[in-house]
Amino acid sequence: MARSSAKTVYEIFQSMEYGPASASSVATAQAWLDHHSRSLGLFIDGKFVRPADRRSCSLTASKGDVVCRTVSAEDEDISQCASSADGGYKSWSSLTCSQRSKVLLRLVGVLGLHGQCVSELCELCEASCSLSALVRLLQYYSSWAQLRDSLVSNWAPVGVVVVVTSDDCSLYSLMLKVLPALAMGNSVIVVPGRSAAPPALLLAQLFTTAGLPAGALNVLTGSAVPLGAKVAQGPNVGHVTYSGNKQDGAMLCKATAGMGVPVSVSPCVGATCPFIIFESADINSAVDEAIQTAFKKKKELHWLLCVQESVADSIVARLKLRMAGMKCVSLRSDADRSLVDAAVQEAQQQGATLVQSCAASPPGALYPPTVLCGAAPSSPFVVSPSPGPLLPLMTFRSNSEAVAVGNHSPHGYAASVWTEDLTLALETAKSLSVGSVWVNSSSVLDPCLPVSGHKDSGSCTDGGQEGLYQFLRPSFSSSPCLRSSPVSMDYSKFGTEASQAVIPDSSEPSSSPPSYLQFVGGKACKSVSGCSVAVQAPGGGGVLALCPEGGRKDVRNAVEAAIKVQPGWMKKSPSARAQSLHALAKGLEAKRREMAAAVVTQTGVSLAEAEEEVEQSVARLGVWAAYCDKVQGGSLPMPQSGAALSIPEALGVIGMVLPDRNPLLSMVTLIGAAVATGNAVVVVPSKKRPLPALAFVQVLQSSDLPAGLVNIVTGSRDQLTVALANHSVIKAIWYWGSAEGCQYLQHTCTSPLKTLRLFCQKDEGGKERGTDWTRPDPALLEDLWRNAVQWKSVWIPTA
Structure with a gap:
């Protein structure tokens, strides 16, 4: 008998070479493609649609073979899809949590019947996603659909969600966006990249088979980023979210700037x-x-x-x-x-x-x-x-x-x-x-596992309970940005307008308006330019005061002071941060008369209303002090053997452009949220009402907060917004201002990527709008807290 050519176990371990790969079959996926004549249409309103006279593009495998052709959607298709998604949202959101959960669970059974076709199509298109991973996603988010009203109360779906992916993004990354959006009651328009387009179309068909209402999930194919920007123009779109490479993500942010729709980016491809x-x-x-x-x-x-x-x-x-x-x-x-x-x-x-x-x-x-x-x-x-x-x-x-x-590395995935x-x-x-x-x-x-891409690897959180909130809004609030068409802007000239010159109009010192100082690095100081701007009295009266006209160098000095102190502040124990905030509240209460006077002078409200705002500000600081050691992540129930931890971490340095409404209470609310979670802040007070913020400098000077943790720079809102947007150290910007300012930040804050929280303060008629800061709603505080942290997951396997 001839000696066997098979290697012994000892020889295999000596060489450590891999055995022959088993031959894979994609016959089922090929049959599905043949059924569609290898030319896939769009999926709109629960069925495949193939409009006539549409351009198409080929999906080519790595070996050069053409897998199929997909339609390039045009304006007419986008309009039809938007109408379908609006109707689908009404049908899907009207179901109970239990009914939505059953639909997602039913898809697990449908995948059991057609899972081979899904797996083979993913392999054929090189859009990696295993069937077991899809089933796990469905089981996890069907549970969240069931528990939404119980565990995520006081929050409502945003409406129509647009999910865009780049050509090199996997199907798993796509579904990690689609399923939580559906679980929270939104309808979804998917604009997939080339490799994920065929599997996404197949899954949309299977979703409909499982009982998803027509229009709740639509798929448009074409050039992902330009098409996604067009879809985002729909009046009912509440959120746009992206997964893929950094370059396409930046292009999408720029293309949607000024539309008034929030955009979250997860550059999960190409990171080092x-x-x-x-x-x-x-x-x-x-x-x-x-x-x-x-x-x-x-x-x-x-x-x-x-x-x-x-x-x-x-x-x-x-x-x-x-x-x-x-x-x-x-x-x-x-x-x-x-x-x-x-x-x-x-x-x-x-x-x-x-x-x-x-x-x-x-x-x-x-x-x-x-x-x-x-x-x-x-x-x-x-x-x-x-x-x-x-x-x-x-x-x-x-x-x-x-x-x-x-x-x-600039990446932090x-x-x-x-x-x-x-x-x-x-x-x-x-x-x-x-x-x-x-x-x-x-x-x-x-x-x-919640994952927040740090640095240039994301501006949102995916996975876990924390990943649900990008598809939700506090139920009491309206959309922060007004839906509009982008205005024609020269971004290089935004914020370059010269301020109105301040000239003396009286020779008597007693009639001269008081001068204030800004607060940088723990010290009250003038601006680097040495110039001042006039603060007008309510109703267009005379000059109330003069405050420093800060600029780029003032912001630079404030950021340098903040970055020095922030790591040490973040490492302090939560109880130590809470004590500092309690002390700050006591300091504010001790100067309640001066603060109330500043509110009256600046806003023109009655003394009783001003004192009430001061009282609410003291109470709000106490709330943030209590938050410090109450919400700190924890262990997660993984299906594998091991320990999984979710850890909320400070963003770093946050730039804030404060609102006009309730100038003291809004400032204390925002600063408290950032500082309680371990961040340092550079604050730009309302240009219209800066005096309460400048009076608050006295409270900061007598507090035990580290010098540089809170910095206040006054001046032109647009000029200081430009300085914040172009500073590489600032991780996030919270902005209350004009529609042009919102558009500028969305267009500019892509390199490096910044987390943006944008609010347009006036509607199209010029009427003031914004958050009701006097309302102690838990969802408002939770929303601020979640915007002040980024999440890290740690996985430790065990035997």
């Missing part, structure tokens, strides 16, 4: 994430996971391998052993091959050494898995990674250096930390500025 291996790690497991993660055929993230110096040689040796004989990875095109060759050549010129799976790279759109050893944080192939199976490797010496290297020391793992996870940290694992995805 650190893979940190400490000397205390299980080296073999870490190396295997790094290879599996970094050299996928289609990956959404770029990885940076960070290795402690003491084990660097050992890890490189294991990489050589594991990578020997690995198959080459196919690239999307020959153009990508040119980019990879250029990146590798540049890396070698900078002194990097290569670890490759084969000695010679084959021609064409194939490239061997490659580790670039000796990378530096500033290397171009680290800062702007090219497509393909490249893994830069750099070393670090200490724990703090590992965190510094991990935080060097995720990180993988490898160590057997739990204390080290948690300290590193807390110090990394990312939305997800996976300990001794990578790419753990579950809908119960």
Whole structure:
């Protein structure tokens, strides 16, 4: 009998090579495409629609085969879809929570019948999403649909939600937006990227089969970003949310600027994430996971391998052993091959050494898995990674250096930390500025994990209960922005108008208006320019006072003071922050007469009304002091064995342009929300009513808040808005102002990406509108608190 050619277990473990891949079949997906003549229409009002005389585009697989063709929607289709979504919202939102939950659960059974077709179509279109992940999403959000009125009371759906994804976004990222929007009672218009379009159309059909009302889920195909911007113009659209790469997300923000619709962005594709291996790690497991993660055929993230110096040689040796004989990875095109060759050549010129799976790279759109050893944080192939199976490797010496290297990237999507020391793992996870940290694992995805992309990786939270709130609004409030058409603006000239000159009009000192100082770095000071602006009396009377005319340099000084003190303030215990806020409330109460006088002088209300506003302000600070140690995240029920933590973290430095209404109470409410959660603030008081904010400087001076935590800069609202928008350190801007100011911020705050909270203070007729700050509604305070934090999830597996 001839000797068997099969390898022994010992030989397999010595070579560590992969076995042959099982042949995959996509016959069911091909049959579904053939049923539609390989030309997919739009899905509107619960059925497929294929209008005549429409352009179409081809979806091509990596091997060059045409999978199918999709229709490019036009204005007539968008109008029909908007009408359908409006009707679908009325039908879907009128159902009870239990009825909506049953529809989503029913889809689990429908997927059991047609799951093979969904899986095969995802594989054929390279829109990665496993059937089990879809089922988990449906089960999770069907539960939230059931519990909405119980656990998310005082909140209402926003209406029609537009979900836009880029061409390289996965189906999972798309459904992570669609399902919570539906669960909260909204209707959804999906504008998918090319790869996710066929699976999205199939799922829309299955949703209708499961009993979703016609119009509650519509799918429009075409060029995603321009089409998404057109769909957002619909008068009933309440929210636009995006997943994909950063470039398309920035384009969508710019294209929708001025429409008066909130836009949230999750750039989950193309981010650079650190893979940190400490000397205390299980080296073999870490190396295997790094290879599996970094050299996928289609990956959404770029990885940076960070290795402690003491084990660097050992890890490189294991990489050589594991990578020997690995198959080459196919690239999307020959153009990508040119980019990879250029990146590798540049890396070698900078002194990097290569670890490759084969000695010679084959021609064409194939490239061997490659580790670039000796990378530096500033290397171009680290800062702007090219497509393909490249893994830069750099070393670090200490724990703090590992965190510094991990935080060097402008992205903050995720990180993988490898160590057997739990204390080290948690300290590193807390110090990394990312939305997800996976300990001794990578790419753990579950809908119960809330993820806020930090820095340039997002302006919203997806997953968990926290991810539901982008699709909800406080039930008592109206839309913060007015729906309108963008105005024609020269963004380079916004905020450059010269202020009205202040000239002396009396020679007697007794008749001269009082002068105030702004508050920067814990000190009352003049503006850098030395100029002043006049504060007019209510009703167009004379000049009440003069206040400093701050500008870009004043904002710069305020941000520098804030960034110095904010990390230390954030690390203070919640009880210590609460004590400081209680002391601030006592200081305000001690100066209640002066503050009430400032409110009367500025607004013209009666003394009794002014005293009531001061009293409410004192009480509001007490509420925020109580909030400090009450809502702090916690552990999450994951379906896997391990521990999952959700942690709310401060944003950093928040810029605030305050409203005109209730100038003292609104300011205290906003400052309290930001400071209670660990942020520092740069405040621009209402230009119309700045005196209560400037009088509040006396309260701040006598408080025990760290110098620089709260800064007040007065002057032209538009000029200071420009300064806030263009400062890279400011993480978020809360703005109450004009429609032009809202449009400017949406257009400008994309690089770096900022979290925006925008309110237009006047309607089309010029009538004042805005939040009722005197209303102690729990949803108002919760909304502010949630806008002042970003969420981090930490996953720790167990045996």
